[in-house]
Structures are given as C-alpha cells and as structure tokens.
Amino acid sequence: MTDWPLWEVxxxxxxxxxxxxxxxVHAPDAELALRHxxxxxxxxxxxxxxxxxxxxxxxxxxxxxxxxxxxxAEDKIYRHxxxxxxxDVVKHI
Amino acid sequence: xxxxxxxDSDLVKRGRSVPVVGEQDPALLDYxxxxxxxxxxxxxxxxxxxxHAPALEVDLSLANIALDLIGQGTNFLERAGDxxxxxxxxxxxxxxxxxxxxxxxxxxxxxxxxQLLFSTWQHMLYQRLANxxxxxxxxxxxxxxxxxxxxxxxxxxxxxxxxxxxxESARRMAEGIDWCWRFIPELFEVDEVLAELIGTGxxxxxxxxxxxxxxxxAAVLAEAKLEAPADQRPIVGGRRGHHSEHxxxxxxxxxxxxxxxxxxxx
Numbered sequence: 001m002t003d004w005p006l007w008e009v010x011x012x013x014x015x016x017x018x019x020x021x022x023x024x025v026h027a028p029d030a031e032l033a034l035r036h037x038x039x040x041x042x043x044x045x046x047x048x049x050x051x052x053x054x055x056x057x058x059x060x061x062x063x064x065x066x067x068x069x070x071x072x073a074e075d076k077i078y079r080h081x082x083x084x085x086x087x088d089v090v091k092h093i
Numbered sequence: 094x095x096x097x098x099x100x101d102s103d104l105v106k107r108g109r110s111v112p113v114v115g116e117q118d119p120a121l122l123d124y125x126x127x128x129x130x131x132x133x134x135x136x137x138x139x140x141x142x143x144x145h146a147p148a149l150e151v152d153l154s155l156a157n158i159a160l161d162l163i164g165q166g167t168n169f170l171e172r173a174g175d176x177x178x179x180x181x182x183x184x185x186x187x188x189x190x191x192x193x194x195x196x197x198x199x200x201x202x203x204x205x206x207x208q209l210l211f212s213t214w215q216h217m218l219y220q221r222l223a224n225x226x227x228x229x230x231x232x233x234x235x236x237x238x239x240x241x242x243x244x245x246x247x248x249x250x251x252x253x254x255x256x257x258x259x260x261e262s263a264r265r266m267a268e269g270i271d272w273c274w275r276f277i278p279e280l281f282e283v284d285e286v287l288a289e290l291i292g293t294g295x296x297x298x299x300x301x302x303x304x305x306x307x308x309x310x311a312a313v314l315a316e317a318k319l320e321a322p323a324d325q326r327p328i329v330g331g332r333r334g335h336h337s338e339h340x341x342x343x344x345x346x347x348x349x350x351x352x353x354x355x356x357x358x359x
Contacts, residue, residue: 004148025150028254035247036150039157 006055007033009040011047019051027052098171100232120286121227123189124296125173127332128222128230130190132237133166133180134340135159135211137347138198147201154247158208161240168233181351185334185341192331193276195340199269202255202262206269209248213309214280216241217302226294249313256317266319278327281306286332 004026010019022041027033033052042050061069077083086093139159146152170176193211198204219241222234255262281299283291290296314321330336350357 026148027150032250032254035154035250039154040150043153043157 004028007037007052008055008058009033009037010051010053011037011041012049013047015048019049022046024055025052098168100168100171100229100236104228104232120289121295122173123286124290125169125230126179127189127191128233129166129169129173129176129179130188131166131194131211131215132162132169134188134190134343135194135207136162136166137343138194138196139204139208141198142204151201155204158244158247161237161244165233165237165240168236169230172227172229172233177351181348185336185344187334188336188340188344189332189334190336190340191276191279192328192337193273193280195331195337195343196273196276197339199272200265202265203269203272205248205251205255206266206273208244209252209313210273210277210310212241212245212248213313214299214306216245217306217309218297218299221297221302225296230295252313252319253317256314256319263319266317270314270319271322274322275325275328278324279329279331282329282332284332 005028006024007027007030008024009022011022012019025033025036025040027036030052034050037050037052041047073079136159139155139162142155142159143152146155166180167176170179173179193207196203196207198207216238219234219238223231223238225231225234252266256266257263281303283298283300287296287298291298311321
C-alpha cells in the first residue's frame, strides 16, 4: 500500500540477546505494524520479542560524511583491548 | 501401522492412551470431521488470497492463518480416519463444514468479516474443547487455541480499522456483515450427533457460549462503528452435507490434482 508508512522491525532472537534490525514492513499504524512484523519476520521461530519504529523517526548519519566520521578510527588500533599485552601476574582478565 | 502424528507422539510421551482410529462410534468420527472440515475449508479459502492480498504483509498474514487452519484440519481429520483420503477423495455431499467457512472471499472486507465471525466462535470453542474427554480432540484444541486467539485479534483489528476507516471501507464492511450474518445460527445448532457427544463430555455445547459470542462481536462492531444487522432467516445444513454452490468449486480446485493423479507423490 503506497499510503502506508514504513516501519523498521527489530527482533530479539531469545532472552538475553539484544533486538536486531531484520527489515521493514508497511502498516497503517503501530499495532498493525507489530502484527505485520510478526507475520513477516517471526514465522520460523526467529524471535521472542518485537520492536517496530517508524522509519521516518530514525535519524541517520549522512553517507557523504562517512569519511570524516569513520575513517579517523582506522589507524587507532590501540583502542582495541587486544592491542595490549596482559602481564602474566594479572589474574582474572 | 502408519507413522504416528505429532499429536499422537505427544500424547504417548505424556503417558496418555492414543485412541485407535476406526474403532470409534460414528458420532465421534462425524464430530471430528466437522471440526476438521471447518478448519480445512477456511484454510483453502484463505489460500486463494495468496498473491492477491492488498499488500504483501497482508498476503503473509492471511497465508499464515490459512496454514494454521490447514494444520488443525489435518489433525482433526487424522482423528477421523485417513486425512488425505478425507480431504482429497470425498465428494461435496459428504463434507460437514459449516456454511460460513465455504463462503467466497468477496473483497478484503468480506474476508475479514467471515474471519471475525468464525475465529471468535472457534476460539471460544477450542478453549472449552481443550477439556474434552477425548484426549486427541483435547490435545488438538489445546494446540490450536493460541493460533486461533491470534486470528481472532487480527480480524478484530482489521474490522475496527476498516469499519472506522473511510466511507468506502465502512460500506464494504457493512456489505460483508450482511453477507455473513445469516450463517451465525448454524454455529450454535445442536443436532443428535452433537447432543450425544455433549452428553459424554467429548463435544462442547456451543449454546453455552452463544451469549458471550454475541457480546464479543457487538463490542468489536461498536468499536468499529458498525451495526449488527437484525437477525436474518438462518441458513443451515452444512453439517448434513447441504452446501452452497461455492463448496463444489472450492473442492474442484483443491481435489483436482490428487484425483487426476492418484499416485502423485510430494
């Protein structure tokens, strides 16, 4: 339906995991968006909980700014914990 | 012996006895056919929407409901005998479904009205049938009750949105209600077969929940700003094989392949 807004769908696969984006559905309102999400994305036991959010409510970063936003992180490998050697005397880490 | 169905395996695991098909009284087999035929025929009807629903999401919703119903139909027909034989090699006069489920899809509104009327009834029935003295019937109903609860809610959601939607959607809903309403009394009819099984606790007396059913429908219609029509002359007879012209056409499509190619395999 062209006049139905788009909703982004998030599914929690099982208790303890976070909701993950799986796709989108069209629906006239939030309640039916949940029903459509259930019928479209959880038919094969994919989840135990659903979120839907209006796609227009999502604030996205500008792809044109990807360079300045993300590339500076590329050469900062010391931000990964694996960069550091843990001395043998340190326990419980 | 044929392989056990999932329902039977579950019963065995729980240490329950599995009824032997074919050694039952005719009333019980008749009742299982009624329950199975209701679900299977409506499942087949809803399947006709595949690829034709107003939106992809609705297409999936209707197909999901159809698959639930075909599953329930299979389970009940397995209790009645050879499910495939009953589904694909039975003539129209031997079908025992209620007339409501064989009604044509019409437009989306008429499909939703039919679903609301049937799923509300089926939900109330299965809730009670889960306590049937027949273990298999109880197990099938208990498994189906959650599925049907969802069908009922979805149909109510759509009824409210279409009834309280645009002028056109409200008009179409009113027409759908007009079409389907006369088939309600058959759902509450108690004949000799049913009376016998109610007596032994196998079947549920639908008259027990007719008031609840009417109030539940009234509440949904009120929220949808739709009117329940005055009671019309009821049309009954499906349980005795007196069907509308629509069922034969449905069966022709459903049964064509297995009847033309009896040895066909999946």
